[in-house]
Amino acid sequence: MHHQIVRRAGAERETLWVLLAAGVILASATLAVGLRAAPDAEAPLAAHLIDSRTGLTAAEQGLYADLKAAGEEIVALRTAAGRAPTPEELAAEALPPFAADPSAAARGGHTWTFAETGHEIAYAGVSAAPELAGSLVLRLDGHGADIWLKRAAEAPPAPPEDAALSAAGWKRIVSTFTAGVNR
Amino acid sequence: MTGPAILFDAVDLTLGRTVILDGVSLRVAAGTVHALVGPNGGGKSSLIRALLGQAPHRGTIRLDWPGDGPGTVAYVPQSVEFDRGLPLTVEDFLAVLCQRRPAFLGPDRRINYGAALDRVGMAGKARRRFGALSGGERQRVLLAQALIPAPDLIVLDEPMTALDEAGIAIFKTLLAELSAAGTTILWVEHDLAQVRRLATRVTGLNRRVLFDGHPMEMLSPERVFDLFSAVPRRAGAERIAS
Numbered sequence: 253m254h255h256q257i258v259r260r261a262g263a264e265r266e267t268l269w270v271l272l273a274a275g276v277i278l279a280s281a282t283l284a285v286g287l288r289a290a291p292d293a294e295a296p297l298a299a300h301l302i303d304s305r306t307g308l309t310a311a312e313q314g315l316y317a318d319l320k321a322a323g324e325e326i327v328a329l330r331t332a333a334g335r336a337p338t339p340e341e342l343a344a345e346a347l348p349p350f351a352a353d354p355s356a357a358a359r360g361g362h363t364w365t366f367a368e369t370g371h372e373i374a375y376a377g378v379s380a381a382p383e384l385a386g387s388l389v390l391r392l393d394g395h396g397a398d399i400w401l402k403r404a405a406e407a408p409p410a411p412p413e414d415a416a417l418s419a420a421g422w423k424r425i426v427s428t429f430t431a432g433v434n435r
Numbered sequence: 436m437t438g439p440a441i442l443f444d445a446v447d448l449t450l451g452r453t454v455i456l457d458g459v460s461l462r463v464a465a466g467t468v469h470a471l472v473g474p475n476g477g478g479k480s481s482l483i484r485a486l487l488g489q490a491p492h493r494g495t496i497r498l499d500w501p502g503d504g505p506g507t508v509a510y511v512p513q514s515v516e517f518d519r520g521l522p523l524t525v526e527d528f529l530a531v532l533c534q535r536r537p538a539f540l541g542p543d544r545r546i547n548y549g550a551a552l553d554r555v556g557m558a559g560k561a562r563r564r565f566g567a568l569s570g571g572e573r574q575r576v577l578l579a580q581a582l583i584p585a586p587d588l589i590v591l592d593e594p595m596t597a598l599d600e601a602g603i604a605i606f607k608t609l610l611a612e613l614s615a616a617g618t619t620i621l622w623v624e625h626d627l628a629q630v631r632r633l634a635t636r637v638t639g640l641n642r643r644v645l646f647d648g649h650p651m652e653m654l655s656p657e658r659v660f661d662l663f664s665a666v667p668r669r670a671g672a673e674r675i676a677s
Binding site for chain 1 (some may be wrong): 439483486487488489490491492493495496497498499500501502504505538
């Protein structure tokens, strides 16, 4: 004897299967995301580095961008004239941030000095208002520009070597690229 | 293999807010000709749809098959809706309903559609266009499709309504043959005289079961009037049931 129960017509079973399928998809997606998650790329910066995106004030970000552009200009002038231009000459050319204009005053009113050590040249700007923007050092060797920052109204050690700057509490500005960088 | 017994236990069916069936409990014995009678809208066709698993019923409907597994259930609908202009022959129509092979590949030669048509008196009309058949002939074709393969349970929804005199005679012969073969027959019918003559048991249904018993005893004028009256008397039904 075989007992056959006639089941009611309806979408209950189909609904159950659809829900089960949705559950399986969600579970497998969660599993895949969990297993394949990218490692946390934001390694903390070394003590002598500071991030240009997150670590600088607005004025410092402006000065940093200007100094990077000015670094290329200075390298070109040095190649053309055979010697490095002084801050006064750069100010005369109205090259920011060396030019003494209202913008420079609003961004800390830096006083720029110049030092040359062999092949390497350095421009040091001592801030008059460290709460707006710290003091800055632009170092140029043959290969590129290094920019250092210290939030104090003080001149960098001479000569401005890496070790000496770090020891004196200066921080090199670097750009880190993480998942948050979208431009 | 003889046919199954059917048990309806407290079957309710509500569509929207309309109560179609209300606590229908009914037992159809194996191998009997069980007639369902009742007024239009009484839930006869709905009970059949529930039995075929096509209605959202509540309660239990159970088929007790004598063998190890379910057998063949055949269904003859009251009528078939289709486009009369359809270029479909009688054989094509049977092929659509009866074979596993897609009908556009042609009728399956292993299935003898001719024999089934012969049993309903439609021999030689296999190539006729289905839309050109008369109502009685179409009803015979619907009977023929229920015979392929040989059914263990056959559910008939007012099969005699469209049949002519000759068709009715053929139907009676078929009913006798199927009954002799042990097939369980559940038969919805309006014609109470035929039910008295041919059925072994009859159930009066108007939303609920009003009577259930042997046709000769049950189809008395009083009960029939009660069955077809606008407001079925619940108390009377209970008196009869007890």
